[in-house]
Amino acid sequence: MIINGIHVTVNRKNIKHMYLKIIPPNGDVKISAPTQISDEEIIKFVNSKMEWILNKQKKMKNTEYIPPLKYKDGEKHYLWGKPYELQLVNSGVEVIKDENKIYLPVSKKSKIKNRQKKLESYYRKELKKEIDNIYEKCIKTVGRKPTDIKIRKMKNWGNCKQNGTITLNLNLAKKNKKCLEYVLIHELCHLIEFNHSPKFYKLMDKYLPNWGELKKELNGK
Numbered sequence: 001m002i003i004n005g006i007h008v009t010v011n012r013k014n015i016k017h018m019y020l021k022i023i024p025p026n027g028d029v030k031i032s033a034p035t036q037i038s039d040e041e042i043i044k045f046v047n048s049k050m051e052w053i054l055n056k057q058k059k060m061k062n063t064e065y066i067p068p069l070k071y072k073d074g075e076k077h078y079l080w081g082k083p084y085e086l087q088l089v090n091s092g093v094e095v096i097k098d099e100n101k102i103y104l105p106v107s108k109k110s111k112i113k114n115r116q117k118k119l120e121s122y123y124r125k126e127l128k129k130e131i132d133n134i135y136e137k138c139i140k141t142v143g144r145k146p147t148d149i150k151i152r153k154m155k156n157w158g159n160c161k162q163n164g165t166i167t168l169n170l171n172l173a174k175k176n177k178k179c180l181e182y183v184l185i186h187e188l189c190h191l192i193e194f195n196h197s198p199k200f201y202k203l204m205d206k207y208l209p210n211w212g213e214l215k216k217e218l219n220g221k
């Protein structure tokens with residue numbers, strides 16, 4: 001049905017309460033409702049949530065919709081800033097790549113979760129290797145050493161704890177290698193200035209003069 005110009009799909013099932021979901025990319029509304037509930041009650045329910053729905057729809061239209069990754073043949077995945085086509089192969093255990101493709105040794109029948117895990121462990125290996133490559137140079141530049149470096153999937157590109165542990169985002173393996181260096185230098189500078197004060201940015205200017213460009217590149221601006 002259409003309520004206030006909004007597409008609403010109703011799914012009646014054996015449940016106690018009504019639930020509302022907004023579906024990307026258009027922001028259509030999906031309702032799950034108890035079997036015996038009337039259309040009037042559903043309309044009333046949707047209207048009571050109208051402000052929230054419109055708000056959500058507006059946000060959805062302002063952000064580019066990225067469909068969830070399926071890790072299937074032909075899907076585009078990035079490594080060090082370069083796009084590769086994913087190809088699933090039935091043999092081997094190691095992920096390998098050539099000029100244009102990343103070969104993932106998993107069955108076409110495998111679960112998305114397992115494929116993701118396989119590719120992510122490859123990213124982790126690549127990232128570790130590259131951290132090793134630039135580590136000495138970076139700590140020499142800044143003159144500080146972290147107590148530990150960890151790799152993790154997280155919201156920020158990196159973080160630095162007061163105990164000297166630096167954590168780097170696994171997804172940095174998808175970006176240009178220079179971006180990894182930028183994040184590592186940024187976090188190492190926090191071992192001198194534990195904040196984002198003008199003093200901190202002076203350190204960044206000194207140790208990585210083009211950090212502003214790299215930051216923009218990293219965030220896709």
Ligand SMILES: [Zn+2]
Pocket residue numbers: 186190195196
């Ligand atoms: Zn910072």
